Amino acid sequence: MKSDNQRTLGIIVLVIGTALLLKQFGIIFPAWLFSWPVILLAIGTIIGVKHGFTNTASIVLLSIGTFFFLRNNHVLPSDTEKFLVPIGMILLGAFLLVKKRTKKVNWEGNFDRFERKLRTGKGGIPQDGDPSDYVNVEAIFCGIKRKSISKxxxxxxxxxxxxxxxxxxxxxxxxxxxxxxxxxxxxxxKLIVPFHWDVSFGVSNIAAGVEDKRAQQVVPMEAEKKLILTGAVIFGGIEVTSY
Known part of the structure; x- marks a missing residue:
């Protein structure tokens, strides 16, 4: 996964660098081609393709990028920016509701299924059984703390x-x-997990940090206790630590 993320970022940097070089030779590109809304659209599309466009991060990036691209190119009136936050929240809320309603069920605890998910990047964690055995959090423009004591x-x-x-x-x-x-x-x-859990990272990240900061302990990791992290991080970070 790490090599895939580096490849994605490498392609973006390579394309921008090539365009800047060609510009020095007098080849003119449209001004909008390398604007920040187009960069957001490109990143959102890449993340969306990896996760079957079920990942919230890709939807947010595509929505913001599309809005400002249309506004900057005078497709939308310049005073529409005041509608960005309320419309964006409505669309995001609708997406989250649809995502929850279409979520798969009948969780079987089958590692092969999750291994396929890790390889294909498909979104939607199937959930069944006791709700206290899951953590479902949506922190949008706020901070949230949760604790689980599920066994x-x-x-x-x-x-x-x-x-x-x-x-x-x-x-x-x-x-x-x-x-x-x-x-x-x-x-x-920030995830606080026990020292002996085996944490596997399958997270796509662009301009982000994903790090396991747990200190080395004498207690060995238990392979049968495996936590897989999937999804996407853009301009942010995930930190795994222990007390």
Missing amino acids: SFKGGEITTIFGGTDIDLSRADLEGTAVLDISVVMGGV
């Missing part, structure tokens, strides 16, 4: 947009494999 933790979904989320799993336990699908846009997520 059969199965994962969940975290969406953080222009905000911060702290999830304390230090007193939780899991049986087998759990998956946390994380979407971060200009925000941060």
Whole structure:
């Protein structure tokens, strides 16, 4: 996954650099081609393709990029910016509701299924059973803290947009494999997990940091207790730590 992220960022930098070089030879490109709304659209599209356009981060980037692209090119009146926040929140809320309603069920705890999800980047964590075994958080323009003491933790979904989320799993336990699908846009997520959990990162990140800051301990990791992190982080970060 890390090589894929580096490849994506490398392609974007390569394209911009090539265009700037050609410009020095007198080849003129449209002014809008390398504007910041187009860059947001490009990043949103790349993340969307990786996650089947079910990832909240890609939808937010595409929405913001489209709005400002249309406004900057005079397709929309210049005074429409005051409608950006309310319309954006309405669209995001509708997307989150539809996403929840179409979420798959019948979670079986099958590692092969999650391994396929990790490879294909498809969104939507199937959830079934006791709701307390999952963490579902949506922090939009705010900060949220949650703690789970579930002894059969199965994962969940975290969406953080222009905000911060702290999830304390230090007193939780899991049986087998759990998956946390994380979407971060200009925000941060901090996960506090036990030292002995095996944490696997399958997160796409662009201009972001994803780091396991747990100190090395004498207690070995238990392979049968595996936490998989999937999703996307753009202009933000995920930090995994322990007490």
